[in-house]
Amino acid sequence: MNIAVFASGSGSNFDVIARQAQEGILDVKVKLLVCDKEHAPVQQKAQALGVPVFRFVPSNYEHKEDFEKDILHVLHEADVELLVLAGYMRLIGPTLLQAYEGKILNIHPSLLPAFPGKDAIEQALQANVKVTGVTIHLVDEGMDTGPIIEQEALRIEEGEDASAVQKKIQQMEHRLYPQVIQQIVKGEI
Numbered sequence: 001m002n003i004a005v006f007a008s009g010s011g012s013n014f015d016v017i018a019r020q021a022q023e024g025i026l027d028v029k030v031k032l033l034v035c036d037k038e039h040a041p042v043q044q045k046a047q048a049l050g051v052p053v054f055r056f057v058p059s060n061y062e063h064k065e066d067f068e069k070d071i072l073h074v075l076h077e078a079d080v081e082l083l084v085l086a087g088y089m090r091l092i093g094p095t096l097l098q099a100y101e102g103k104i105l106n107i108h109p110s111l112l113p114a115f116p117g118k119d120a121i122e123q124a125l126q127a128n129v130k131v132t133g134v135t136i137h138l139v140d141e142g143m144d145t146g147p148i149i150e151q152e153a154l155r156i157e158e159g160e161d162a163s164a165v166q167k168k169i170q171q172m173e174h175r176l177y178p179q180v181i182q183q184i185v186k187g188e189i
């Protein structure tokens with residue numbers, strides 16, 4: 001299955017997915033990285049792995065619809081079937097949602113519907129919850145609101161700070177995201 005990863009940041013999830021794809025652990029081909037940030041480190045990771053990057057500058061466009069049409073064009077050219085969001089800090093608009101209905105995944109570092117949006121780990125710590133985790137869901141027009149596909153819980157230990165929790169969440173994400181993608185490819189989800 002041909003996939004595209006959308007990312008705006010460091011790209012650790014991208015890296016794991018693209019490597020596993022190249023090693024044949026995952027039955028996907030990462031055809032494209034879509035990135036909206038000029039200096040996002042994920043781009044170097046893509047270059048190192050030989051994954052083509054489509055980087056666009058949102059401020060060069062008047063409307064979301066305009067840049068999503070450009071994205072759609074490259075996705076179609078590359079025969080992309082599944083979109084995998086991994087730290088893409090934008091809401092997906094109707095253009096992509098309609099073209100890839102039910103075929104856009106996102107990963108979020110909390111047990112949704114708790115703590116949607118930015119800084120989910122900090123939000124969880126502020127709220128003094130004892131358990132947080134990771135959610136993988138289908139993307140709809142809302143912010144972190146689509147149907148949940150998989151979740152895993154993580155206990156927050158006494159005295160743990162955001163960076164300690166983030167490290168554990170990241171390890172969980174790197175295990176869970178490829179697993180779910182593979183299940184989708186196999187038709188198990």
Ligand code: GRF
Binds near residue numbers: 011012013087109
């Ligand atoms: C992850 O924590 C993911 O849950 C969130 O953005 C972060 C991306 O991390 N949506 P990375 O860029 O893959 O390291």
